[in-house]
Amino acid sequence: MANNHLTSESKQLATWYFTFAAILFGAQLLFGLVAAIQYVMPGFLYGLLDFSIARILHINALVVWMVFAMFGSVYWLLPDETGIETIGIKIGKLIYWVFVAAIVVVVLVYLFIQVGPADPTTIWFITEGREYIEAPRWADWGIVVVALTFVANLFLTGMKGNRSGIVTVLMADMIAFAGLYLAGMFFTDNITVDQYWWWWVIHLWVEATWEVFVGSIAAYGLITMIGAHRKVVEMWLWIEVAMLFGSGILGLGHHYFWIGTPEYWWEIGALFSALEPLPLVAMFIHVLYDWGKTQGGQDERGENKSVITNKPAFTWFVLNAFGNFLGAGIWGFFHTLPQVNLYTHGTQFTSAHGHLAFFGAYATILVGMMYIAVQGTNGIKVMKHTKASLWAVSMITGGVVGMTVALTIAGYVQVLVSRAQMGATWAAYFDGQSGVWFTQAMDWRLIMGAITFLGFVFLAKDLLTTGKNPVHER
Amino acid sequence: MIDQVVVHSEIALNDFLPIFVSSALVLVFGGVYVGIYTAVKVKLLKPWTMSIAYLFWLLTAYCLYVMGSLMHVDAFTAKALVIAAIGLFLLPFAVYYMQHRVHEENEH
Numbered sequence: 001m002a003n004n005h006l007t008s009e010s011k012q013l014a015t016w017y018f019t020f021a022a023i024l025f026g027a028q029l030l031f032g033l034v035a036a037i038q039y040v041m042p043g044f045l046y047g048l049l050d051f052s053i054a055r056i057l058h059i060n061a062l063v064v065w066m067v068f069a070m071f072g073s074v075y076w077l078l079p080d081e082t083g084i085e086t087i088g089i090k091i092g093k094l095i096y097w098v099f100v101a102a103i104v105v106v107v108l109v110y111l112f113i114q115v116g117p118a119d120p121t122t123i124w125f126i127t128e129g130r131e132y133i134e135a136p137r138w139a140d141w142g143i144v145v146v147a148l149t150f151v152a153n154l155f156l157t158g159m160k161g162n163r164s165g166i167v168t169v170l171m172a173d174m175i176a177f178a179g180l181y182l183a184g185m186f187f188t189d190n191i192t193v194d195q196y197w198w199w200w201v202i203h204l205w206v207e208a209t210w211e212v213f214v215g216s217i218a219a220y221g222l223i224t225m226i227g228a229h230r231k232v233v234e235m236w237l238w239i240e241v242a243m244l245f246g247s248g249i250l251g252l253g254h255h256y257f258w259i260g261t262p263e264y265w266w267e268i269g270a271l272f273s274a275l276e277p278l279p280l281v282a283m284f285i286h287v288l289y290d291w292g293k294t295q296g297g298q299d300e301r302g303e304n305k306s307v308i309t310n311k312p313a314f315t316w317f318v319l320n321a322f323g324n325f326l327g328a329g330i331w332g333f334f335h336t337l338p339q340v341n342l343y344t345h346g347t348q349f350t351s352a353h354g355h356l357a358f359f360g361a362y363a364t365i366l367v368g369m370m371y372i373a374v375q376g377t378n379g380i381k382v383m384k385h386t387k388a389s390l391w392a393v394s395m396i397t398g399g400v401v402g403m404t405v406a407l408t409i410a411g412y413v414q415v416l417v418s419r420a421q422m423g424a425t426w427a428a429y430f431d432g433q434s435g436v437w438f439t440q441a442m443d444w445r446l447i448m449g450a451i452t453f454l455g456f457v458f459l460a461k462d463l464l465t466t467g468k469n470p471v472h473e474r
Numbered sequence: 475m476i477d478q479v480v481v482h483s484e485i486a487l488n489d490f491l492p493i494f495v496s497s498a499l500v501l502v503f504g505g506v507y508v509g510i511y512t513a514v515k516v517k518l519l520k521p522w523t524m525s526i527a528y529l530f531w532l533l534t535a536y537c538l539y540v541m542g543s544l545m546h547v548d549a550f551t552a553k554a555l556v557i558a559a560i561g562l563f564l565l566p567f568a569v570y571y572m573q574h575r576v577h578e579e580n581e582h
Binding site (some may be wrong): 229231232235236239267270277278282285286288289292293296325330333334337338339340343415416421 | 487500505509545551
C-alpha cells in the first residue's frame with residue numbers, strides 16, 4: 001500500500017495492521033483447505049501436518065487476523081473521529097512489531113514442534129489447548145501487553161481529542177474485549193469450570209463485544225461512505241449497544257446447556273437466545289434506513305448520482321448486514337434452543353454456523369475497512385469496483401455460502417443418524433460420518449473451500465493493485 | 475438425566491427437517507417484514523405494500539408456533555418465543571420512530 005496520501009502515523013500503522021491481517025487471512029484459508037482435504041483423504045500430510053494441527057492453525061489464524069484488522073480499523077478511524085494524532089503512536093508501532101513477531105513464533109511452533117509432553121512446559125511454550133485461543137502462555141502474556149498498549153492508545157486519544165459517540169462506544173467496548181481475554185488464561189482441574197470461563201472469552205467476544213465493535217465500524221463506514229447523518233448513526237449505535245449487550249451477555253447460556261453447569265442455564269439460554277436475533281434484524285434496518293434516507297434525499301434534489309464513495313467497501317458492508325443476519329441470526333437460531341440443541345450440539349451444524357457467522361458478521365466488514373484504507377492511502381475520491389474486486393467478493397461469498405450449505409447437510413445427517421436414530425453412542429458417531437450424504441457433503445465443502453481460496457487470491461491482487469487503477473475518481 | 479421441565483419429550487425423526495426449516499423461516503420472514511416496513515417508511519416502496527409486511531410478520535409468528543410445537547418446548551420457552559414474536563413485531567416501529575425523531579431534530 002502506498003502511503004503518500006496518509007495524513008497521520010495512526011493511519012500508517014493501520015495499514016500495517018491490515019497488511020498482516022490479510023496475510024493471516026490467507027493462512028487461515030490455506031490451512032482450512034488442508035483440513036478440508038484431510039476430511040476427504042485422511043492420509044493427506046499424515047504425520048507431517050495432522051488434522052489437529054491444521055485445525056489449530058485454521059481457527060487461531062481466523063481469530064488473530066480479525067483482531068489485527070480490528071486494531072487496524074481503530075487506528076484508522078481514530079484521527080478522523082478525534083481530530084488529533086493517536087497518543088503514544090510510537091509505542092503503538094513498536095508493539096505492532098512485537099505482536100507480529102510473537103504470532104510468527106507461535107505459528108512456527110505449531111508447524112514444527114506441534115505437540116509436547118503432558119506437563120506445564122507444553123502449556124507455557126507450545127499450546128494451551130483451548131479452541132480458538134490456543135496460544136502458549138508466554139504469548140498470552142504478550143497479547144495482554146499488546147492489548148493494554150492498544151487500549152491505552154485508544155483511551156488517551158479519546159480523552160484528549162474530540163470524543164465522538166463512536167469513539168466513546170469503542171473505548172468501553174475495547175476494554176471489555178481486552179479484559180475478557182483474561183478469563184481464558186488460567187487452568188483449573190475441573191473441565192466444567194474450565195469451559196465455563198473459556199466461554200466467557202469466546203461467547204462474550206463474538207456475541208457481545210465484537211458485535212458492538214461491528215456496530216461502531218458500521219457507523220463510521222456509513223458516515224464515511226454515504227455521508228449518513230452522524231447524529232442519527234450515533235443514536236442508532238447506542239440502541240445497538242443496549243440491544244446487543246441486553247441479549248448477548250446472557251445468551252451465553254446456550255453454551256452452558258451440556259457442560260455440567262446448573263440447570264437454570266437452560267431457561268436463561270433459551271430466553272436470551274430467542275431474543276438474540278432481534279438486534280441483528282435491527283442492524284439490517286439500520287443500513288437500509290441510512291442508505292434509503294441519504295440516497296432518497298439526493299434523488300429529491302434531482303442529483304442523479306450514487307451517494308456511495310467506495311463501492312467495494314460498501315458492497316462488503318452490505319454483505320455484513322446480510323451475513324450477520326444469515327450466519328449469526330438464522331444459522332444460530334435454528335439450533336440454539338435446548339430442545340433441539342440436544343441433538344445438534346457438536347455436529348457439523350456448529351461448523352456451518354461458525355463458518356457463515358464469522359464470515360458474515362466479521363470478515364466482511366473488516367475487508368470493507370481494508371478497502372476504506374486503500375481508498376484513503378491512495379487519495380481516491382470515489383472508489384469503483386474492478387474486475388478483481390467483483391471476482392473476489394463473488395467467489396469468497398459464494399464459496400463460504402457453499403461451504404455452509406454443505407456443512408449443514410452433513411450436520412443434518414449427523415443429527416438424524418448419530419443422535420436421533422442411534423442415540424449418540426461411540427458407534428453412532430462413526431456411522432453418521434460414513435453415510436453417502438455426509439461424505440458427499442464433505443467433498444462439496446472442499447470444492448467450495450477451494451473457490452473461497454481462489455476468491456482470496458483475487459482479493460489480495462485487488463487490494464495490492466486497485467489503488468493505482470485509473471478507473472477511480474481522484 | 476436431563477431435566478424433564480426443559481427437555482421433556484423426544485423429537486420425532488420426521489420433525490427435524492420441519493423444525494430447521496421453520497426456525498430458519500422465522501428470521502427470513504422476520505427480515506422481510508422489517509425490510510418492507512423500513513423501505514415503505516423511507517419511501518423506497520409504495521404505502522400499500524405495508525400490508526405485505528404485516529403478512530410476513532404473521533408468517534413469522536406461525537413459524538415460531540410450528541417450531542415450538544414440534545420441539546415440544548416447555549411453558550417457559552413457549553413464553554420466551556411469544557415475547558420474541560411480539561418483540562419482532564414492535565422492533566421496526568420503535569427503531570423507525572427513534573431514527574425519524576433524531577433525523578427531524580437534526581434537519582429541521
